[in-house]
Every structure is written in structure tokens, then in C-alpha cells.
Amino acid sequence: MAVYDLYGISTGTIESARQIVERLIPVKFCESHSDYKNGKYLFYGDEDAESFTIKSNTDPYDGEPAEPQFGDYPFLLYVDETERSSDLQKALLSEGESVALLRHEIL
Numbered sequence: 001m002a003v004y005d006l007y008g009i010s011t012g013t014i015e016s017a018r019q020i021v022e023r024l025i026p027v028k029f030c031e032s033h034s035d036y037k038n039g040k041y042l043f044y045g046d047e048d049a050e051s052f053t054i055k056s057n058t059d060p061y062d063g064e065p066a067e068p069q070f071g072d073y074p075f076l077l078y079v080d081e082t083e084r085s086s087d088l089q090k091a092l093l094s095e096g097e098s099v100a101l102l103r104h105e106i107l
Contacts, residue, residue, distance in 0.1 A: 001083070001106060001107075002080075002081040002082070002083070002106075002107050003079075003081075003082050003083070003085040003104070003105065003106050003107075004078075004079070004080050004081070004082075004103075004104075004105045004106075004107060005078075005079040005082065005085055005088070005089070005101060005103065005104050005105075006067070006070075006076060006077070006078055006079075006101075006102045006103040006104075007076065007077040007079070007092055007099055007100060007101055007102060008057070008070050008072070008073025008075070008076060008077075008099070008100045008102045009021075009054070009073060009074070009075040009076070009077055009098060009099055010072070010073055010074070010097065010098045010099075010100075011074065011075060011098060012074075014040060014041075014042065014054060014055075014056065014075060017042075017054050017075040017077070018042055018054060020095060020098060020099065021052070021054060021077060021092070021099075024091045024092050024094065024095060024099075025088060025091050025092065027044040027045075027052055028044060029042035029043060029044045029052070029054065030042070030043055030044065039056070039060070040056075041053060041054060041055040041056075042054040042055070045080075049081055050079075050080070050081050050082045050083070050084075051078075051079075051080045051081065052077065052078070052079055052080075053077070053078040053080070054075055054076070054077050054078075055075070055076055055078075056074065056075060056076075057070065057071070057073055057074055057075060057076045058074075067102070070102050073100070073102070076102075077092075077099075085104065089101060089104075
């Protein structure tokens with residue numbers, strides 16, 4: 001049973017989003033670049049297993065929010081294929097209002 005969670009991060013830069021997440025959970029992001037993901041994004045994990053991605057919530061083609069229903073959050077943290085969702089939620093949500101769980105899906 002894999003869980004996919006989406007978090008919104010209210011911070012001014014992608015680097016400050018990185019600092020928040022790396023302080024709260026034991027990950028070290030690598031910087032990557034993709035036009036599809038609106039330029040710079042941060043990744044940790046394995047493409048075929050648990051992974052974490054921080055990216056801007058801006059669609060690279062029209063400048064609108066990539067996740068329109070969550071337009072108040074400038075950065076998004078995607079947690080994919082995790083089996084420890086509740087532990088991660090507890091850690092990430094301890095930050096207060098700067099990190100919010102936006103979506104929780106069990107597939």
C-alpha cells in the first residue's frame with residue numbers, strides 16, 4: 001500500500017523550503033532542473049520507491065498555480081510511494097503554519 005502526500009510550504013524561496021524540510025525529516029535534497037517542473041526543483045529518493053520533490057507551485061507554461069486549488073502555497077512538497085506517511089506528517093506538521101498537508105492519497 002503506497003501513500004502519496006502533497007504538502008504546501010509557505011516560504012519565500014525554494015532554498016528556505018529545503019531548509020525547513022531537511023530540518024524536519026532526515027533527507028538531503030539534490031538540485032535538479034526541468035522546464036516541465038518550472039526550472040529548479042529539489043529531489044530526494046528513488047524514482048521507483050519513496051521519493052520527495054520540492055518544486056514551485058507555478059505552471060511553467062501559463063504562470064498560473066500548478067496545483068490551482070492550493071494557489072496560496074508558493075512551494076509544494078510531493079511525498080510519493082511512502083509507507084511512513086503518518087510519521088512524516090507528524091514531523092512536517094510540527095512546523096506550524098508554514099507547512100500544511102494538502103492531499104493524502106492511498107493507492
